[in-house]
Amino acid sequence: MAVLIPPGDEFDAILSSGITPRLLLHCCCAPCASYVIEYLSPLFLITALFYNPNIQAREEYDKRAAELRKLLMIAEYPSEVEMEISDYEAASFEDAAAPFWDEPEGGRRCRACFELRLGATASRAKKGGFEFFASTLSVSPHKNAALLNDIGGAFAEKYGVNYLHSDFKKRNGYSRSVELSKQYGLYRQNYCGCLPKT
Numbered sequence: 201m202a203v204l205i206p207p208g209d210e211f212d213a214i215l216s217s218g219i220t221p222r223l224l225l226h227c228c229c230a231p232c233a234s235y236v237i238e239y240l241s242p243l244f245l246i247t248a249l250f251y252n253p254n255i256q257a258r259e260e261y262d263k264r265a266a267e268l269r270k271l272l273m274i275a276e277y278p279s280e281v282e283m284e285i286s287d288y289e290a291a292s293f294e295d296a297a298a299p300f301w302d303e304p305e306g307g308r309r310c311r312a313c314f315e316l317r318l319g320a321t322a323s324r325a326k327k328g329g330f331e332f333f334a335s336t337l338s339v340s341p342h343k344n345a346a347l348l349n350d351i352g353g354a355f356a357e358k359y360g361v362n363y364l365h366s367d368f369k370k371r372n373g374y375s376r377s378v379e380l381s382k383q384y385g386l387y388r389q390n391y392c393g394c395l396p397k398t
Contacts, residue, residue, distance in 0.1 A: 221332055222244065222329070223330060223333065225240070225248050226317055226318065226333070226334070227248045227250055227336050228336050229389060230264065230386045231386050231387075231388050232340060232368075234275070238275070238380065247284060247328075248272060249284050250283070252264070253293040254393035254394045256393065256395045258288055261288050271386060275384065296316045297313060299312075305392075306344070309394070311347065314337065314348055315351055317337075318333075318355055322352075322363070332362045333352070333356075334352070335352065335366075338366050339374055339377055
């Protein structure tokens with residue numbers, strides 16, 4: 201399985217309680233979400249959170265949000281997947297990334313970006329009474345799943361919400377996301393979100 205189930209009685213108790221747990225799933229884009237939601241929807245009641253202040257420009261942000269909405273309208277899941285689209289907050293990303301603009305992709309700028317998005321997801325999960333939070337980011341072959349899991353785990357401790365440790369690219373998760381993107385006619389962007397400073 202792609203999901204690394206966190207060991208422990210609390211997780212087992214939630215999944216065996218007979219009540220489907222609620223998951224706040226940070227979604228970076230529709231293509232990545234396509235596989236992750238397909239995979240997780242039999243286990244969770246999912247709310248897809250589109251919170252990506254790193255995406256430049258505003259038109260691109262709106263386009264990716266619209267594609268996620270499109271996916272959720274046409275794909276079939278065991279239960280309805282709700283969606284929450286955040287306001288465009290580019291300034292929060294600019295502030296977090298400012299010290300690291302000269303670093304290459306995958307460096308400290310990416311870590312700051314992951315912390316911003318996963319921190320916001322964990323906070324909203326706590327406020328919304330979700331049992332779990334997670335992110336679709338690890339489905340990308342360009343994203344460091346171990347780093348994402350370290351960050352997610354730290355926010356789980358901070359906010360007291362379970363984090364779903366995962367590496368969704370494993371067991372052909374990324375390939376499945378490409379297949380589903382074609383099936384649903386999803387827009388696949390050619391950059392993560394932030395653009396190099398000129």
